Amino acid sequence: MKRIAILGSTGSIGTQTLEVVENNQDIQVTALAAGSNIRLLEEQIRKFHPTLACVWDEKKAAELRTNIADLSVKVVSGMDGLLEVAVQPEAEILVTAIVGMIGIRPTIAAMKAGKDIALANKETLVTAGHIIMPLAKEVGVKILPVDSEHSAIFQSLNGEDKKAIDKILLTASGGPFRGWTKEQLAGVRPEDALKHPNWTMGRKITIDSSTMVNKGLEVMEARWLFGVEMDQVQVVVQPQSVIHSMVQFADGAVIAQLGTPDMKLPIQYALYYPERRFLPGERLDFAKLGSITFENPDMEVFRGLKLAYKAGKRGGSLPTVYNAANECAVGKFLNREISYLTIIDMIEGAMEHHRVVENPDVDAILAAERETYEYIESRW
Ligand SMILES: NC(=O)C1=CN([C@@H]2O[C@H](COP(=O)(O)OP(=O)(O)OC[C@H]3O[C@@H](n4cnc5c(N)ncnc54)[C@H](OP(=O)(O)O)[C@@H]3O)[C@@H](O)[C@H]2O)C=CC1
Numbered sequence: 001m002k003r004i005a006i007l008g009s010t011g012s013i014g015t016q017t018l019e020v021v022e023n024n025q026d027i028q029v030t031a032l033a034a035g036s037n038i039r040l041l042e043e044q045i046r047k048f049h050p051t052l053a054c055v056w057d058e059k060k061a062a063e064l065r066t067n068i069a070d071l072s073v074k075v076v077s078g079m080d081g082l083l084e085v086a087v088q089p090e091a092e093i094l095v096t097a098i099v100g101m102i103g104i105r106p107t108i109a110a111m112k113a114g115k116d117i118a119l120a121n122k123e124t125l126v127t128a129g130h131i132i133m134p135l136a137k138e139v140g141v142k143i144l145p146v147d148s149e150h151s152a153i154f155q156s157l158n159g160e161d162k163k164a165i166d167k168i169l170l171t172a173s174g175g176p177f178r179g180w181t182k183e184q185l186a187g188v189r190p191e192d193a194l195k196h197p198n199w200t201m202g203r204k205i206t207i208d209s210s211t212m213v214n215k216g217l218e219v220m221e222a223r224w225l226f227g228v229e230m231d232q233v234q235v236v237v238q239p240q241s242v243i244h245s246m247v248q249f250a251d252g253a254v255i256a257q258l259g260t261p262d263m264k265l266p267i268q269y270a271l272y273y274p275e276r277r278f279l280p281g282e283r284l285d286f287a288k289l290g291s292i293t294f295e296n297p298d299m300e301v302f303r304g305l306k307l308a309y310k311a312g313k314r315g316g317s318l319p320t321v322y323n324a325a326n327e328c329a330v331g332k333f334l335n336r337e338i339s340y341l342t343i344i345d346m347i348e349g350a351m352e353h354h355r356v357v358e359n360p361d362v363d364a365i366l367a368a369e370r371e372t373y374e375y376i377e378s379r380w
Pocket residue numbers: 007008009010011012013014033034035036037038055056082096097098099100102120121122123146147148199200201202203204205263
């Protein structure tokens with residue numbers, strides 16, 4: 001029996017993780033955490049029987065305690081609550097399906113408690129990859145990628161020597177505005193950017209896909225996960241999202257993972273690695289698909305991708321600033337406080353303003369995050 005805890009169980013990755021649990025008989029959910037959606041969290045508790053639940057918002061946690069008073073489930077809240085879920089002794093794998101840098105501290109705590117991490121929360125690796133990857137080695141836990149591209153790379157590397165990697169070909173859909181000009185992008189509204197061509201995901205990552213900041217974050221995520229240089233990660237636009245990523249090796253061979261766009265595959269692969277199990281669902285029909293096409297990304301229009309290479313190459317606290325500025329800006333865009341193009345202006349402005357801290361520890365990372373939010377509030 002596998003035992004898992006999930007941070008972010010009510011979101012897109014969280015609910016799909018629970019679908020994977022439902023499809024398998026030998027997996028048990030020991031703890032769940034959500035932000036504020038106690039209605040769905042209660043349903044999940046009643047169905048999956050964890051012994052511990054966390055709600056970020058203490059008022060909502062109190063409401064949930066009342067609503068499930070008939071069950072013997074401990075309900076905790078806030079960062080202390082997330083940390084309690086992360087280190088719960090019963091779980092062997094922590095699924096980090098939470099959104100944003102809030103995932104850093106629970107991820108580190110879980111690793112120190114000996115848990116393997118099924119990592120969807122890319123923001124943690126982007127900002128703290130220099131802490132997470134050496135720690136995983138030191139404490140002997142696995143970081144199992146859930147992000148579709150990184151799972152594809154992980155699968156393509158199965159049985160291969162990482163030293164033979166020439167480059168990683170990280171595929172991108174190009175988002176809903178592929179081929180658009182800067183002038184066309186100026187008028188984009190949240191409802192336009194929330195329409196991803198191939199994937200149904202949470203709001204923040206969907207906006208990130210539309211700006212290609214998601215791909216920028218993924219370049220940095222790949223660099224940490226697979227121990228390569230930023231320049232060894234090449235973004236290839238593949239609009240059908242059928243090739244989930246590829247690895248080119250020293251001898252010129254390219255190995256890829258393909259499949260229909262379904263996050264349950266990488267989630268299940270991470271939970272059962274190295275076992276590959278049956279997964280119900282649609283299969284690729286190549287004749288129906290007809291063609292798979294490729295393009296280079298337009299880094300002049302989608303400047304967020306170019307800025308990610310700059311942040312990743314400079315390193316230190318700059319990737320944190322890139323990520324924090326984006327999180328802040330995306331929130332404002334979704335609240336209709338700023339225009340679409342201002343998202344990237346905010347990232348660029350915050351990066352230019354920041355004085356880089358080398359090799360930041362967690363406190364310095366969180367300080368850089370705070371300062372970035374403060375700078376954006378004062379400047380815009
Ligand atoms: N969705 C996808 O297909 C993919 C997502 N990812 C990554 O996975 C992560 C999750 O994305 P996604 O599932 O789309 O996001 P969603 O917005 O759909 O879900 C986020 C989850 O995190 C919870 N949450 C938010 N804030 C807190 C908090 N302070 N404390 C506890 N829980 C909190 C939410 O709870 P509540 O519902 O109560 O607000 C929700 O359960 C992101 O890092 C994303 O980049 C990577 C690849 C693909």
